[in-house]
Amino acid sequence: AQSVTQLGSHVSVSEGALVLLRCNYSSSVPPYLFWYVQYPNQGLQLLLKYTTGATLVKGINGFEAEFKKSETSFHLTKPSAHMSDAAEYFCAVSATGANNLFFGTGTRLTVIP
Amino acid sequence: DAGVTQSPTHLIKTRGQQVTLRCSPKSGHDTVSWYQQALGQGPQFIFQYYEEEERQRGNFPDRFSGHQFPNYSSELNVNALLLGDSALYLCASSPKTGRGSDTGELFFGEGSRLTVL
Numbered sequence: 001a002q003s004v005t006q007l008g009s010h011v012s013v014s015e016g017a018l019v020l021l022r023c024n025y026s027s028s029v030p031p032y033l034f035w036y037v038q039y040p041n042q043g044l045q046l047l048l049k050y051t052t053g054a055t056l057v058k059g060i061n062g063f064e065a066e067f068k069k070s071e072t073s074f075h076l077t078k079p080s081a082h083m084s085d086a087a088e089y090f091c092a093v094s095a096t097g098a099n100n101l102f103f104g105t106g107t108r109l110t111v112i113p
Numbered sequence: 114d115a116g117v118t119q120s121p122t123h124l125i126k127t128r129g130q131q132v133t134l135r136c137s138p139k140s141g142h143d144t145v146s147w148y149q150q151a152l153g154q155g156p157q158f159i160f161q162y163y164e165e166e167e168r169q170r171g172n173f174p175d176r177f178s179g180h181q182f183p184n185y186s187s188e189l190n191v192n193a194l195l196l197g198d199s200a201l202y203l204c205a206s207s208p209k210t211g212r213g214s215d216t217g218e219l220f221f222g223e224g225s226r227l228t229v230l
Binding site: 034041042046049100 | 117146153155156161171205219220221222223224
């Protein structure tokens with residue numbers, strides 16, 4: 001069985017500051033891991049994904065995440081927050097690629113000017 | 114290249130009624146998944162269709178049913194609506210699965226927001 005826990009339903013950072021959104025997963029098999037972003041009144045857009053190979057994954061808009069098997073974590077980071085990063089971020093896990101993703105409850109990121 | 118399109122964008126129903134939501138997948142995709150996103154929650158997997166058949170199903174009652182057409186578009190039907198069915202219903206498509214070309218990425222539509230009164 002797969003599940004995801006996102007620590008912190010709301011995160012606020014100043015513009016230009018480091019963004020760190022936390023995600024821990026549980027999976028009975030080697031996981032596929034994803035971060036999606038959702039802007040108000042829109043669907044979800046893939047930021048990045050981990051399937052196999054390199055554990056540091058780079059995505060769009062300057063985001064990256066590192067798969068740490070020993071910590072069962074897949075935290076999302078960005079060195080410098082921009083106002084346009086304000087959105088809801090969802091971590092998701094799957095046992096089989098794009099099939100049947102299990103999403104976390106989301107973290108709302110606020111960027112303070 | 115059109116992405117995933119869903120209709121209607123908003124609708125209001127009363128308890129006990131039935132609703133049909135529609136989805137057209139991204140060009141080149143043949144697998145469609147449906148998710149329910151309640152307010153303040155993450156999306157929850159309802160089911161997935163591929164080759165006009167339901168392939169996987171989440172923990173949803175039989176009141177939730179679906180269909181996929183030969184052109185890969187899909188419908189989600191919900192019968193005997195309950196207040197708790199109020200949510201954003203998201204359709205997502207992905208490239209051909211089961212043939213070694215699964216990219217592990219879902220493309221989501223903007224959703225259909227259902228309000229049950």
